[in-house]
Amino acid sequence: MxxxxxxxxxxxxxxxxxxxxxxxELLGSxxxxxxxxxxxxxxxxxxxxxxxxxNSGIVSFGHMSFVAIAAYATTWQTCCAxxxxxxxxxxxxxxxxxxYPLLNSALTSVALAGAVAFVSGLVLMRLASLxxxxxxxxxxxIVNTVYSNWTSVTMGNSTIVGLPVYVNLQVALVAAIxxxxxxxxxxxxxxxxxxxxxxxxxxxxQASGISLxxxxxxxxxxxxxxxxxxxxxxxxxxxxxxxxxxxxxHTFLIVAMIVVGGMRSLAGTVVGVTLLSxxxxxxxxxxxxxxxxxxxxxxxxxxxxxxxxxxxxLILIFRKDGIMAGREITLPKWCRKHRATSERRADTAxx
Amino acid sequence: xxxxLQVSIDALALGSLYALVALAIGLVFGxxxxxxxxxxxxxxxxxxxLVAPSTAAVPALMFGALHWVPMVAAVLLAVTVLALLTERxxxxxxxxxxxxxxxISSFAVSYFLQSLVLMLHGGRPKxxxxxxxxxxxxxxxxxxxxxIQLLTMVVAMALLVVLVVFLKKTSLGVQLRAASENFEMAxxxxxxxxxxxxxxxxxxxxxxxxxxxxxxVQTGSLDVRMGLMPAVYxxxxxxxxxxGSLPGAVLGGYIVGILSVLLQAYLPVxxxxxxxxxxxxxxxxxxxxxxxxxxxxxGAKERV
Numbered sequence: 288m289x290x291x292x293x294x295x296x297x298x299x300x301x302x303x304x305x306x307x308x309x310x311x312e313l314l315g316s317x318x319x320x321x322x323x324x325x326x327x328x329x330x331x332x333x334x335x336x337x338x339x340x341x342n343s344g345i346v347s348f349g350h351m352s353f354v355a356i357a358a359y360a361t362t363w364q365t366c367c368a369x370x371x372x373x374x375x376x377x378x379x380x381x382x383x384x385x386x387y388p389l390l391n392s393a394l395t396s397v398a399l400a401g402a403v404a405f406v407s408g409l410v411l412m413r414l415a416s417l418x419x420x421x422x423x424x425x426x427x428x429i430v431n432t433v434y435s436n437w438t439s440v441t442m443g444n445s446t447i448v449g450l451p452v453y454v455n456l457q458v459a460l461v462a463a464i465x466x467x468x469x470x471x472x473x474x475x476x477x478x479x480x481x482x483x484x485x486x487x488x489x490x491x492x493q494a495s496g497i498s499l500x501x502x503x504x505x506x507x508x509x510x511x512x513x514x515x516x517x518x519x520x521x522x523x524x525x526x527x528x529x530x531x532x533x534x535x536x537h538t539f540l541i542v543a544m545i546v547v548g549g550m551r552s553l554a555g556t557v558v559g560v561t562l563l564s565x566x567x568x569x570x571x572x573x574x575x576x577x578x579x580x581x582x583x584x585x586x587x588x589x590x591x592x593x594x595x596x597x598x599x600x601l602i603l604i605f606r607k608d609g610i611m612a613g614r615e616i617t618l619p620k621w622c623r624k625h626r627a628t629s630e631r632r633a634d635t636a637x638x
Numbered sequence: 639x640x641x642x643l644q645v646s647i648d649a650l651a652l653g654s655l656y657a658l659v660a661l662a663i664g665l666v667f668g669x670x671x672x673x674x675x676x677x678x679x680x681x682x683x684x685x686x687x688l689v690a691p692s693t694a695a696v697p698a699l700m701f702g703a704l705h706w707v708p709m710v711a712a713v714l715l716a717v718t719v720l721a722l723l724t725e726r727x728x729x730x731x732x733x734x735x736x737x738x739x740x741x742i743s744s745f746a747v748s749y750f751l752q753s754l755v756l757m758l759h760g761g762r763p764k765x766x767x768x769x770x771x772x773x774x775x776x777x778x779x780x781x782x783x784x785x786i787q788l789l790t791m792v793v794a795m796a797l798l799v800v801l802v803v804f805l806k807k808t809s810l811g812v813q814l815r816a817a818s819e820n821f822e823m824a825x826x827x828x829x830x831x832x833x834x835x836x837x838x839x840x841x842x843x844x845x846x847x848x849x850x851x852x853x854x855v856q857t858g859s860l861d862v863r864m865g866l867m868p869a870v871y872x873x874x875x876x877x878x879x880x881x882g883s884l885p886g887a888v889l890g891g892y893i894v895g896i897l898s899v900l901l902q903a904y905l906p907v908x909x910x911x912x913x914x915x916x917x918x919x920x921x922x923x924x925x926x927x928x929x930x931x932x933x934x935x936x937g938a939k940e941r942v
Contacts (some may be wrong), residue, residue: 340799346738348745410922413929417737421673422925425874425918434852436911535866539749546742589757596750603743604731 288511296615299555303463305348307561308460320456326564327459328520330557334466335513337556338473339506341545344486345416348538349407349423352430353511353585357400357518359434361530364392367449374447377439389451389523397515404511405504412503416489427538434530446529447612454524462520466513470553473509486551512554536592543599549609554616559609563595570594641903649899651787654794655849657891659872660879661801662842664887668818669838670733671871672740676724679751680843681865684717684850686755688768689860692873693760702768709768714847721843722836724751728915730835770856786856795927797848798888801841805884810837818884867914871898880931889932894921 291298304327310322336350363371363378364387372383387395411422434441441447454462473479482502484492489499522528541560548559570591603608659677666674688702688709701712729748732740758912775782805811810833810861817834818825825831846865853864872887875894898917905913 344738345740414925415881415930417673417741418925418929418931420738420741421873421877422922425921428870429915429918429922432671432912432915446833487690536749536858539745542742543743558840587757589753590885592753593750593757596746599746600728600743600750603735603739603746607735607739 292618293475294334294471295618296554297467299616300467300471301556303557304460304463304467308456308558312456322461322564322568324454324524326560327453327456327463328517328524329541329544329564330353330463331459331466331520332514332517333556333560334463334470334553335510335517336541337510337545337550337553338470338513339503341550341552341556342474342482342486342506343416343480343503344551345503346420346422346542346550347423347507347510348535348542349411349426349430350510350514350541351533351538352427353400353404353514354518354521355430355434355530356403357396357515358522358528358533360396360399361392361519361522362447362450364395365389365451365523366447366528370449374442375440380589389425389453393519393523396519397512400515400518401508403511404514405508408504408507408511412500412507427534427571431530431534441530444529445533446527448527450522450526450528452523452526454520459520459524463515466516467553467557469509469513473506474553477608478505482506502514540595543595546599547602547609547610549611549613551608551613552615553612554614555609555611558611562610563598566598567591640781644783645899645903647781647783647791648787648903649896650680651794652790652899653892653895654798655852655891656868656871656875656895657888658794658797658845659849659868660875660887660891661798661884662845663869663872664876664879664882665814665818665838666842667876668730668882668884669814669821669835670740671737672729672744673737673876674842675741675744675748675869676721676751677842677846677872678865678869679748679755680717680846681853682719682755682862683720683751684713684847685837685860685864686759687713687716687856688766688854689759689764693762694764695762696765697759699766699768702766705824710848713851714844717847717850718840718843721752721839725835725839733835736931746795752862758890759860759862761862764860765858766854766860767858786852790852790856793848793852797845803854810834814838815884818882871895871917874918878921878924878931880933883931883933886931886933893924905942930936 308323311319315323332350332354336347336351339350340346358384363375363382364385367374368386371378375383407426411419411426414422435444437443474483478501481492481497482505484495485499485502493499518533521532540563544559544563545556546559547563548557549555570586573586574591606612659681663674663677666672666677681938688700689697690700691697701709701716703709704712724747728743729740732743769786775784776788803811805815813824814834814837816827817829817831818838821831824834850865851867853868854860857864871894872891875890876887878893879888879890879891894917897920899915901913901916902910905916909916
């Protein structure tokens with residue numbers, strides 16, 4: 288019972304995801320499934336970002352760099368054996384002429400992203416929280432500049448096509464569940480608690496002997512690993528990789544989702560991603576145009592982004608902590624009460 | 639030697655430009671604890687206000703068709719009004735929240751404005767030609783300097799001097815500096831909060847407008863992302879200088895501006911495309927040595 292209570296916030300999210308998955312699997316069209324897959328991958332990334340930003344209270348604008356690093360790493364290992372020597376001549380021979388198994392390349396790519404996250408975390412987490420936020424932006428720009436100009440290895444700004452596609456709805460679901468499990472375990476671990484303490488009050492946490500540095504570095508590394516994992520999923524769900532899709536607009540999208548849902552809890556992240564993915568899909572279809580009888584209705588392109596920005600602002604103004612306001616989904620009251628009374632009964636029986 | 643002189647003039651011009659943007663960001667941060675991402679869009683929208691909204695690649699001119707005096711006035715006015723509007727509508731309701739919320743909100747405002755530009759003008763880059771006479775070179779002490787470079791330098795330095803005089807010598811300027819040092823204390827001593835915040839945003843609007851015109855004359859093109867790089871450079875400038883310190887912001891602006899020009903000039907050709915990455919890496923290294931920035935202020939950390 289105690290185990291159920293402590294794991295319920297994570298468990299409930301997983302159950303909700305599975306329920307949503309079942310509905311889509313049974314009723315959804317092919318395009319709905321594609322959208323759902325994309326949303327689940329976004330969720331993986333958002334959960335990764337949450338591990339750092341949600342628990343530490345420091346917004347990171349740099350996590351897309353880990354996505355990019357992992358996505359390109361897996362591209363080098365698995366993509367287009369025939370074309371690679373021509374399109375990416377700058378690769379070292381062991382990448383240029385070889386193709387590696389999917390699982391191995393996924394693991395090494397995630398490890399690379401994690402290693403970069405660890406090293407950059409060592410540097411960035413020395414800064415005070417606000418400066419650290421800005422410095423993560425520097426990280427994003429560094430990675431973006433390097434990858435979009437290192438033409439002999441990354442094909443610059445052009446899109447790389449032809450990666451093996453193996454991420455479908457099921458894979459994405461499993462990945463999202465794994466990410467949630469990791470994030471939840473971190474959150475209730477000692478390091479997670481320490482990090483949350485620094486979020487609530489830096490000075491009080493320091494006074495209680497909690498270092499501001501190591502919990503942040505560890506969280507940054509774990510969240511970098513999850514972000515890298517999301518990068519693998521992005522790359523192998525569409526089969527294409529382009530550095531421009533791992534930049535500010537995508538970052539904005541995910542940050543908006545987390546903020547709307549509520550950055551301070553895992554449930555908020557899941558709710559935000561789900562809700563905004565639905566809203567965005569509705570607007571995307573509306574931008575494409577809906578025909579009502581003979582009338583063609585379409586909203587102007589760009590309004591999707593404006594609605595997103597506007598909803599984020601309104602949430603910030605009127606409900607600063609997002610929809611979930613920092614709460615997790617806890618065991619329902621009747622269930623807990625029932626347990627309490629039964630315990631009391633047991634107590635009295637003993638007496 | 640001559641090359642070096644020319645490069646250093648470039649460096650000074652760009653440094654002054656970044657110092658201006660950094661000062662705008664520093665002023666707003668000082669009075670509100672807000673790092674204003676929307677500064678990038680003030681610049682972009684200022685530039686786009688020169689042309690009429692359309693999706694054409696070579697659009698009809700709007701403010702750009704005017705004689706240069708009313709043109710400059712119109713652009714400055716438009717951007718200042720925009721800056722004041724964002725303050726009134728988006729940032730004022732959030733005034734007393736934490737810095738993280740403010741940071742995210744300015745990210746949202748910036749994204750909103752950017753999508754607005756996209757919606758009105760389309761996403762393709764455009765060409766505009768104004769101030770063609772300025773691109774011809776001027777001979778000065780044996781150096782050939784492009785007119786626009788000279789103009790940028792003169793305007794940026796003049797604005798910087800005017801701003802410093804305003805901040806140091808006028809009553810309003812002193813109030814603004816007081817508020818940016820300790821907002822609560824300044825209020826207790828009778829500094830009107832709304833006024834100083836509006837002035838800080840007004841100044842960032844004027845600076846944004848000026849920079850947008852200089853940029854358009856220099857490059858002759860419009861792009862939705864054109865304000866991004868100067869604003870991002872200015873963010874790093876304020877962080878290097880010590881967040882919340884006005885002299886620090888100016889110094890930081892010069893550091894990043896001069897660094898990027900020097901690297902552009904002296905990096906080996908094959909590394910040159912990675913210049914921005916190198917500048918940002920150096921920024922991070924500077925922060926590694928001095929995490930609080932060059933000038934440590936009370937604004938960097940909350941007092942207990």
